[in-house]
Amino acid sequence: MPGLAPGEPSDDELLRRHAAGDANAFGLLFTRHKDRLWAVALRIVCDPDDAADALQDAMISAFRRADAFRGDSAVTTWLHRIVVNASLDLLRRRPGRSVNWSGDPEDLPLPVQGTGDASSDTRLDVDTALRMLPPPQRAALILVDMLGYPVSEVAVILGVSEGTVKSRCARSRAKLVPYLSHLRTNLSSQGNQPVSDSVSFEQGGGA
């Protein structure tokens, strides 16, 4: 695994230690990947409280199922898969989070009026846009376009074929085109950069 200091245990080693009874190994694994896993959960469920719940469920599940990890994929891929499933499960249990949208920007629900802070408003706008997508499409788009995972790895994470991942991403992008174009136009007219999406720590996370 790239980025490890000399002597630092790999993810596989930490998971093996955890399965063998090491009480600290899983905590280290979580600490190592927490931000990435948080980003996945937060982007999929679009709510910091829900993301925290989903990630907690996922980590407990991973903690208990570590014995079943067979090493067919990278540990990170396995962890991401569990987080994605927990996030989608949470959305299933708490329906009403997604928004049906005709595709016409005029039909979009207005984003919550922010505090005037452009970055927070943009974050809310992106949240709103992502909520338009059915969760499976949203997950594919988030993993590929926002988090930069290769399509092949996303296919493993989502448990679908690469073709399905590409198809979901393409449909998601097509749905978002009108809205994000609208967003860019608005931000440009305000003299803001359209890509600002800084984390709102007061609200427990970003987008």
Next chain:
Amino acid sequence: MSGQWPPDWENPDDVDAEAGQATAEADARQVTAFLAALPDPVMPEAVEARISAVIAAAAADRAEADEISGARIGGRTLGRPPRRAKVRRPRGRQPKDRQRRRFGLQAITAVAACLVIAGFGFLLTRLGGSSATSSGADIAGAPAASSPHSQAHAANGQPALGRTTPVPAEALPSAIASASAPAGFTVTARGDVYQKSTLVSQVRQRLGEQGGAQSFSGSVAPSSALVGCVLHVTGDTDPSLVDEATYAGRPVYVIAVSSRAWVVGRGCTATDPQLITTVSLAGLRGNLSVLGSVEG
């Protein structure tokens, strides 16, 4: 390429479609670029602390369970058997005859178990025991066969104590010895509404009202699934509070011992605790450290 064809070969519809396709692809690329440029969010410290605490609690539970399962009494090992090396089976479907054989074995085992239970019930009826008028279901729920603790262990894939290994109760560790006792708690349902921001104080208040009593007036006996759930999350410790309530608008059970509280879904069982959040109640005198809530 189309530009090399004779003009009368050109189909205007194709040209339009091609242009439309190119525009759509360019738009999609813009969406990708826009999304890729958004910075990744950073996990808030409160969330990190909460999940780290949950992981630490799970690790402590596991260590405790391993200790209990390793206890040897009278030369026999109680609890979970030692781990065996996993035999990896080849992927894909198993041969149908093996599946059929396995199904047959399971069916025979189930029928044999039913016969044993029915015979035992008949014997009890004949002996005029306390369960003389019990139905088969009641007999199956007799304490020796399915006490809360043994159910919890069975649900965890551990052998149920007292079924095949009769061991004097006084010889067992306390957590195991209570396997043959009824649930040591009741469930209250006052319709309390717990909130994330006040969970710790609300639980403290309930514990204070209870003042160490094991039950409130109006409380009811828990279901066996709930007993398994509660003993699982508390690590086989009888709770001070099990409250059927709502938390952040969701129907839940709030379970508490003196040092910790858990919020679990109503479908909580020993194998699927549906843990929503957990908070530390350590330092009840006012020095509370909230480990398990986002709101800190």
